Amino acid sequence: MAQKARRKNKELFALGNEAVVEGALLAGCTFFAGYPITPSSEIMEVMAQKLPRTENGAFIQMEDEIASMGAVIGASLAGRKAMTATSGPGFSLMQEHIGYACMVEAPCVIVNVMRGGPSTGLPTSPAQGDVQMARWGTHGDHPIIVLSASTVQECLEMTIVAFNFSEKYRVPVILLIDEITAHTREKITIPSERDYEIFSRVLPSMPPEWFKPFEETTRGVPPMAPIGSGYRIHVTGLTHDPLGYPTQRPDEVEEFTHRLFRKIDQHFADIVLTEEYETKDAEVAVVAYGSVARSAHLAVDQAREQGIKAGLLHLKTLFPFPRAALEKLTRRGAAILVPEMNMGQISREVKRVNAGRVRVRTINRVDGQIITPSQILKNIGQM
Amino acid sequence: MNANSHELNRFELRLSGLGGQGIITLGKLLGYGLAIHHGYYVTQTQSYGPEARGGSSRADLVISSNPISYPKTENVDLLVALSQEACNEYYGVLKPNGVLVIDTVMVTQTPTNRFLGAEFTNYAKDKMGNPLTLNTIVLGAITHLLPFAQPRLMRKALEENMPAKILELNKKAFNLGQREAKKRFGEAPEIWKKAAEYAEEEVIEALE
């Protein structure tokens, strides 16, 4: 039986927040800067405990979230795999530096444990109100990757994925978790080294005088030279040329912006992660993410028991939006149900991709409570 | 999965009471034991923030042989209420065939006459000489109550999670809880059978 193999791996009974730390450490994270905020604080607390015991690990509690993100980028530029964790209000503050990270292409991971908002909102209640902000929170056009996790095990796995994507594409990666997943304890299995892949940024292989730190490569992602490695590059939040120096030349500016987008666009297939459940013959497909995907899973089972052909498209990558997976369902004519704990942030994307082809219905729950399986089931029945 | 464990499909359990009674620790221990040593799928959630600071405390567990989709409790199979307030508030989520366990020192007005009661608080104070052992005593009692829980494995969970200094005391408290539960509540399979029968009778009565 497969259980024998599984027993070799370490098992923990852990919070979603704790699982994030386990994933980060497996991915090679050695730097954490943060500021306490409910409901993400456990991530920071466990990091404070574990990082000094990790080879080269460094942890710092900064004076606010702006500073945390600044320190994270600084550490990233100095060659570390770095992360921070926060929640709504702190995420708002971080936007300034998330833009900077996009601009200088500094790999970093930001975990946002979503709670009710806007403003201080509902500090201890779940919501999914930061989805569009994760995509468009910082000013200016920018590419970014937004992931989500729905179970405690996924918190671990998606944190590894987040680090891998950020290192591979030199882009900040935002992992959205909601309060429910963050504060649920479940058994998780720590994968052994064979079970997962770790990606680290590509270092330049040419001598410093030939190196153009922001030049497009065949991979679309320029190699990255850490501070102090002899390359003495200039990093700036101003729009820059391939050498890294500020430019206002229209041709250089345009090329720069296009390159930033291209490096994500040309790797959609790698970045866009979804999971399908019972969708093959589904007449009603639920599109869900985060803890709501768990409720939807049970609701689909219950609907099937009642003879309704329901299915689930579970979005693990939220941005770039999994267009192809959704189109596969809408082309076949499946009606779409989008339950989310916000006023319709992913359903906007769903409707945009659907372009009126099939019926799209939404469940928008904003009372600080999780969407229950029975609520989804009722709506499936009404489609 | 442990060889002699029961096949379970979503068993829901709520532990409730006052802050300071060790409810959250109890939930974590119970969840740890069932997940790591019994091999069940377990999700454990709890009350947070102002809710938790208001004096009440709550930990919920869902236990299943299969992966758990919805992690929260909807209809509770076993409700443990260690305060009057908790008992009043959560009795409504107990399934008709569910079992209610109360601390008879703390809960004086029960919403039903079908309950299992024991003076857990007094056991901790008088028999163990330490009020802080309350939650471990309750853990012992719950372990006895759950037909799929094995005392041996729960003790292992205790050993792995308790600081060495207080381990012996807590092992004693666990045994005490188990013993008292056996004495007062009877054997577990009987309790659950009775609860199921009762619920059925109620349905029939309602139909008549």
Added chain:
Amino acid sequence: MSQVTQLIHQYLRHNKRFPHVYCPGCGHGIVLGSLVRSVHNLGLSKDEVCLVAGIGCSGRMAVYVDFNTVHTTHGRALTFATGIKLANPELTVICVMGDGDALSIGGNHLIHAARRNIGVTALILNNNIYGMTGGQCSSTTPMGSRSMTTPYGQLENTFDIVELAKAAGANYVARSTAFHAKMMDAQISQALSRPGFSLVETFSPCHTQYGRKNQFRTVVDMYQDLKVRSTPLEKWNEMDPAKRGDKFPIGVFVERDEPGLEERYMAMAEGLRKKEANA
């Protein structure tokens, strides 16, 4: 005295459109020279120096020197510097900021960097004004001064950077002016060779945005003014406070050798790991 200018040229990125962007007589160029000399005199290699700059005129400095340079966001340079230093304590991290940068938008970061004694040298180029954005008042614009946003005179009190850094717990605090380049050389060298958080404030006249609006005929007048008003600390301490008038003290205000945060952290981590290995 010789080879001063030649030396500076060894550290400049000559392809970055010299002469630099600063207005005629701007003190920032003098500070840049002083910084280069200090790094050179300490025998630091270009590779081990990381210059982190904020936004504003001072922020432009990063582009001109051939170190590892990071041009960050407004007011936040110290947060990046903190991350860099903690990630690689081997680096000599210098954080160049203006007064608006370090004290207005970045005031909180400044006091916390000083408090936690992170091993970074903060170089604050105080020109009493927002130069780059067009001459708005900053938190160091003297009371009564005119600026684009205080057309009838500044009504607010100003920050005394030295006193602020002292109170916040910096390891080393010094002040000089662009007129006192030699003193600045000594102070920056001192700051760079010390552990923990060092702060050097230097008055750097801005004639374009501040001087013109405040009765300074030429930029030379502003240097003359610095020359007259600056008072060596020893003399300042002996002065009758009633007679100090609009003079200000220059010199070294705090000299301590407390280990920096990164050192303390590494020591703690090492201790933890040793304990674990023995257990």
Added chain:
Amino acid sequence: MPPKKGQTCVFAYPDWCKGCGLCVAFCPAKVFELGPTGKVRVMHEEECINCGFCELHCPDFAIAVLPKGENGSCSADLHVAQEIRQKMKGYEKG
């Protein structure tokens, strides 16, 4: 080292000078003056006492004070200025 006149050569690079006048105002030996183009000129090199003020305080690195060569000439050091110019040319962008 006591200041001594006539032991130095003073160079000013007009390309880099912005004509702020600091050197003119503060040079104790009055070596400099501003020319008709507003840029600095070395007028009284022989008066230079090698105090170093101008080199330290020129915000634009446009002044170099160098010791005289063995034969008392300054030409030996002209190449420094040449070198810098050469360097800049090489980097000039389109």
